Amino acid sequence: MFLSWLLLGGISSFAVTPEQVLKTAWSDSAFVSQEEMRTTDTRNPLRNVEGFASVETEDKKNEYELGVKFQFRSWPEWKLGSTPEAGRKVLKDASLAWALHERYLNLVSYEISHKKMAVLENSLKLSEGYLKAQSLSLRAGRASTKSFLGAQGDIYKLKRLENVITQEKKVATKKIKSWVPSWSDESLTGFDLLSVQEVVDSVGSIPQPDTSLSARISQTEFNDYSRELEILRGREDQWIKGMDISQTRKEDEIGYKVELTVQLPHLGSDDLSRQKQNELILKKALKQKEVDDSKDRLLSLKNQILNLAGLYKMSSAGLKESGKVKGADTLSALENKLMQEQGELDLLSQQQEILTLFVDYLLESERLAAEPEKNHLSKSLKVVKL
Structure with a gap:
C-alpha cells in the first residue's frame, strides 16, 4: 500500500501545468539575449581614438614621439546615433511574446491532439465493430460488397489519421519536454482551455490597436535600413576623416605636429x-x-476567427441534432455513432484552428507583450508565477 502511494506520489510530482510551461519563456535564449544587449552608441563624434609612441636612436641620440589619432564620425552618423530606444523596446517585448507564442501553440497542439486520440480510439473500436456487422450482413445477403469495402476503407482512413495525430502529439510533447525536462508524465494538469465562444468573447473585448506587431517591427527594421543608408552616404561626403596630434622631443628640442586626413x-x-x-x-x-x-x-485574423467560430457553432448544432436520430437496426445505429465520432473529431480540429488563430491574434495585438504573466488560454486567466 505504502509502495503504491509512493509511486503515485512520485509520478504526480512531475505533473506540469500550462503556467509552468509558459514560465520558461523568460529563460528563452531569444529573450535573454535581448536582456544582455547594450547600447551601441553614445552620440560620441569620434569613431575611434588611438594613442601611439615611438623611439628612434641616431648617433646615440634618442628621438621620442608621442601622439593621439582621432577618427571622426560622419555628420549623419553622429546626428542619428544609435537605434532609438522605442525601436529597441519593441524588439525586446516582441522576443518574449514570440517565446510565449511558441509555447501556446505547442500547448494547444498537445491538448487538442490528446483529446483527438481519445475520440479516435473509440471511433476505431466502433469501426471494427461496424466492419464485423457488415461482414455478417454480407454473408446473410443483407449488405453489398461495396458497403463492406467502404467500411474497410473507413478503418484505413482512421489509421492514417491516427498516425498524423500521434506525430502531432509527439512533436508537441518533445517541445514541452525541452522546456520542462522534469516532465515525465504525458499529461497537463489544470488546463482549463478556453471554449470557442470564450475565444469569440475575448476577441471582442480586446482593444484593437491601429497596427499589428508585425507592422511595427517591419517599420522599425525599415527605419534601421534608412538610418544605415543615410550613414553610408554621409561617409562618402565626409571631408575630414581624422586628425593626428603628436609631440616630438630630440635632445632639448620639442616640436608639435598636427595632421589632418x-x-x-x-x-x-x-x-x-x-x-x-x-x-x-x-x-x-x-x-x-x-x-x-x-x-x-x-x-x-479577427475576421477569420469569427467566421470559423460561426461554422463551428453550425457544426456543433448539426451534431446535436444528428445525435437525436435513432438507428432502425444495428447497422444504422453503428453508422450514426460513427458519424457522431467523426463530427467530434471535426469539431476538435475546428477548435484547434480557432485557438491557433487566437494565439496569433494575441501576438499581433501585443496582448502577449502587454500581459505576459497571464495564461490567455485559461478560462480563469491563471497567472504565471515568476
Whole structure:
C-alpha cells in the first residue's frame, strides 16, 4: 500500500501545468539575449581614438614621439546615433511574446491532439465493430460488397489519421519536454482551455490597436535600413576623416605636429560601399511591402476567427441534432455513432484552428507583450508565477 502511494506520489510530482510551461519563456535564449544587449552608441563624434609612441636612436641620440589619432564620425552618423530606444523596446517585448507564442501553440497542439486520440480510439473500436456487422450482413445477403469495402476503407482512413495525430502529439510533447525536462508524465494538469465562444468573447473585448506587431517591427527594421543608408552616404561626403596630434622631443628640442586626413568626395569610389547601399535600397523596398501587407493583419485574423467560430457553432448544432436520430437496426445505429465520432473529431480540429488563430491574434495585438504573466488560454486567466 505504502509502495503504491509512493509511486503515485512520485509520478504526480512531475505533473506540469500550462503556467509552468509558459514560465520558461523568460529563460528563452531569444529573450535573454535581448536582456544582455547594450547600447551601441553614445552620440560620441569620434569613431575611434588611438594613442601611439615611438623611439628612434641616431648617433646615440634618442628621438621620442608621442601622439593621439582621432577618427571622426560622419555628420549623419553622429546626428542619428544609435537605434532609438522605442525601436529597441519593441524588439525586446516582441522576443518574449514570440517565446510565449511558441509555447501556446505547442500547448494547444498537445491538448487538442490528446483529446483527438481519445475520440479516435473509440471511433476505431466502433469501426471494427461496424466492419464485423457488415461482414455478417454480407454473408446473410443483407449488405453489398461495396458497403463492406467502404467500411474497410473507413478503418484505413482512421489509421492514417491516427498516425498524423500521434506525430502531432509527439512533436508537441518533445517541445514541452525541452522546456520542462522534469516532465515525465504525458499529461497537463489544470488546463482549463478556453471554449470557442470564450475565444469569440475575448476577441471582442480586446482593444484593437491601429497596427499589428508585425507592422511595427517591419517599420522599425525599415527605419534601421534608412538610418544605415543615410550613414553610408554621409561617409562618402565626409571631408575630414581624422586628425593626428603628436609631440616630438630630440635632445632639448620639442616640436608639435598636427595632421589632418582629408577625403576628396567623388574623386574615388568605394565599390563595397555602393554595393552595400544598393542592398539596403532593395531591403527597404521589400520591408516597406511587409509594412503595407501587415497593416490589416489584425482585422484579417479577427475576421477569420469569427467566421470559423460561426461554422463551428453550425457544426456543433448539426451534431446535436444528428445525435437525436435513432438507428432502425444495428447497422444504422453503428453508422450514426460513427458519424457522431467523426463530427467530434471535426469539431476538435475546428477548435484547434480557432485557438491557433487566437494565439496569433494575441501576438499581433501585443496582448502577449502587454500581459505576459497571464495564461490567455485559461478560462480563469491563471497567472504565471515568476
